[in-house]
Amino acid sequence: MDPLLDFTDHSIIVTGAASGFGALLAEMLDQRGASLVLGDLNQEGLERTAAKLKSSAITLVGDVADEEYAQSLVKAALENYGKLDIAVNNAGIAPPQLKSLAELDIDVLEQQLNVNTRGVALGMKYQLGAMAAKQSGAILNVSSMAGVSGAPLIGSYAAAKHAVIGLTKTAAVEFGKANLRINAICPFFAATxxxxxxxxxxxxxxxxxxxxxxxxxxxxxxGTVEEMVNVMLMIISPHNTFMSGQAINVDGAMSAW
Ligand SMILES: NC(=O)c1ccc[n+]([C@@H]2O[C@H](COP(=O)([O-])OP(=O)(O)OC[C@H]3O[C@@H](n4cnc5c(N)ncnc54)[C@H](O)[C@@H]3O)[C@@H](O)[C@H]2O)c1
Structure with missing residues (x-):
């Protein structure tokens, strides 16, 4: 195993683990020795992911926008593994429609903020406390290219993903002295x-x-799902010890125009 990507005995939460990036990340972390707590709304998908793992992961079905559920994921890591080392707040929802801001549907904006922003904020609320108590840890929040630039016809999604970066940078500054690293990844499209x-x-x-x-x-x-997950692994690597407060674009140079 590549020593830079060795997660042996690391207690890790991954949300949105039933599908796409989260499911593959869970598999790759499992192959690298991690002790996992996997969360998702989709029970069937979560079971499908867990069945592919060689170690038995803890799976908890629930909504990341529910504060009790966010707390229960951290509690599961602490009770079963005695600590929380890493959390990946990856669960998210796509824009349900393509509409300009002149046609803004306020319910869609609220739904986007509820899952894509509130879910990350509530996750971090409990993850930060658990990690600060042991003065080490890393959090990766999944934003988007739509979190760093305007995104025509998906303005509500863009607003929610921009907010994820605000939360990420603030947490990195607030918890730097507790030796926590908090970063965001901003993927371009990938076929999930x-x-x-x-x-x-x-x-x-x-x-x-x-x-x-x-x-x-x-x-x-x-992009491919593998390309995004490979960068996720690099960001949360236990050897990546001084990178914090960053929003990393994984976009085939899209943002370099
Ligand atoms: N695929 C892309 O092109 C792309 C690009 C940029 C950012 N992203 C972001 O990557 C993350 C993962 O997306 P994906 O592409 O793997 O999509 P996906 O739909 O395959 O996976 C998302 C998972 O999140 C779960 N989920 C949704 N709402 C939830 C909630 N309220 N509580 C718990 N679980 C919930 C879903 O059930 C699903 O399993 C999302 O945050 C998404 O916004 C994706």
Missing amino acids: PMVDNPVLNPTDNLEDVNQRLAAGSPMKRI
């Missing part, structure tokens, strides 16, 4: 079920969506 849906992929043709979404990108393609 979130992108392969009727809103972003109306023709139900992933090749088509790949072409359309990637048309303006320097590398002329969207």
Whole structure:
């Protein structure tokens, strides 16, 4: 095993572990020796992820926007593994529609803020306390390219993902002296079920969506799930000890235009 990506005996929470980035991250952390607490709303998907692991993970079904649930994930790590080393706040929802801000549907904005921002804030609320108590730990929040630049027709999603970066930077500053590292990742599109849906992929043709979404990108393609998860592993690596308060773009140079 690559010593830079050795997570042996690290107690790690991953939310949104039933699908996409979270499911693959859980598998890769399991292969690297981690002790996992996996959360998601989707029980079936969570069971599917857990069945692929060689170690037995703790799985908790629930909504990251529910404060009791956010607390229960941390409690599970502390009770079962005696500590919490790393948390990846990855659960999130896609924009349910494409509309300009002149047609803003306020319910959609509230729904986006409720899951994509509140879910991260509540997760960190309890993770930070548990990590500060032992004066070490790392948190990775999953934002988006839409968290660092304007995102036409998905303004509510952009607002919620920008807020994730505000929370990330603030936590990094507040908890630097407790030796905690808090970063965000900002992926460009990758072909997870979130992108392969009727809103972003109306023709139900992933090749088509790949072409359309990637048309303006320097590398002329969207990312793969593996490419995003590899960077997630690098950010939370126990050897990545001085990088904090950063929002890391993984975007095939899209943000370099
Ligand atoms: N796929 C992309 O192109 C892309 C790009 C940028 C950012 N992201 C972000 O990456 C993260 C993971 O997305 P993905 O692409 O793997 O999508 P996905 O839909 O495959 O996975 C998201 C998971 O989050 C879970 N989830 C949703 N709401 C939840 C809630 N309230 N409580 C608990 N679990 C909940 C879902 O059940 C699902 O299993 C999200 O935060 C998303 O916004 C994705």
